[in-house]
């Protein structure tokens with residue numbers, strides 16, 4: 487369930503009106519998702535039916551949200567299919583902590599975005615991976631001139647802080663693996679090859695459940711990337727590695743799927759070829775991407791947030807992925 491805060495039809499109607507999105511025709515809480523309160527809302531605008539998603543942010547604050555929402559707006563304006571946060575109509579008062587696309591509903595920060603069409607593909611084939619790779623490269627290029635800055639809050643500094651917190655919950659052999667990997671990643675991050683990697687705003691959590699497709703299984707059409715709330719400035723290669731680690735992995739074993747890997751990498755490179763430094767560091771960043779989610783899943787598993795309704799994901803999956811990435815490095 488993902489309606490933590492009940493929004494009445496009157497409140498939703500007033501908000502959609504203030505955004506110039508027409509008359510509310512239906513409002514329905516969304517069951518999926520674990521972080522925020524989400525509703526599907528439909529309106530009639532100039533005689534046409536329109537579909538929206540209303541999100542009330544349960545954890546992120548008014549101060550934190552502008553980076554994410556304006557990044558989505560920037561990408562949407564540059565033709566990348568992402569949910570486009572809707573702005574207040576002219577003359578509507580901007581309340582405390584708000585801006586034109588960040589609103590307040592029931593005392594919580596809120597946004598309204600267009601509803602993406604289609605559905606997630608949880609068992610992707612090479613064609614899905616190619617569509618994701620191409621769009622990821624387009625998103626990286628389109629975000630180059632985005633001017634707000636926020637580091638990846640789940641980057642190296644956070645791993646260094648969090649690994650010691652989860653260590654007491656690991657078996658000695660696992661603790662040795664995670665310690666060695668953290669030392670390796672600190673070493674990589676200090677290298678000149680790493681400093682040469684191109685970087686910019688990245689999604690940093692582009693898993694199968696954050697992409698929508700229309701079309702057929704043979705000819706999927708990517709309709710959008712969503713859930714940008716782990717975005718931040720990091721290397722493009724790290725984002726590509728996180729994406730490969732979910733889309734091109736055999737979930738039961740954590741092993742690399744060759745066909746999906748090649749499809750994703752080739753499509754990415756058809757838009758933005760990797761630099762020499764990126765080709766060299768791909769194996770290291772695939773390990774970094776696996777470490778990032780092993781650590782966050784261990785943290786969620788062993789130290790659940792108070793009153794959290796979050797169902798923790800299995801940390802052992804990313805432990806397996808990391809071990810595979812170390813044992814069988816993938817070269818571009």
Ligand SMILES: Nc1ncnc2c1ncn2[C@@H]1O[C@H](COP(=O)(O)OP(=O)(O)OP(=O)(O)O)[C@@H](O)[C@H]1O
Nearest residue numbers: 516518519520521522524539569600601602712713
């Ligand atoms: N713009 C959108 N268009 C269509 N569907 C959406 C959109 N945003 C969210 N959804 C639907 O709502 C569901 C929940 O959204 P989301 O995954 O962002 O939840 P959350 O609680 O905000 O985050 P988390 O993924 O961390 O649980 C998604 O699985 C998707 O089905």
Ligand SMILES: N[C@@H](CCO)C(=O)O
Nearest residue numbers: 691693779782783799
């Ligand atoms: N994609 C993350 C969850 C946070 O969005 C994971 O699978 O651990």
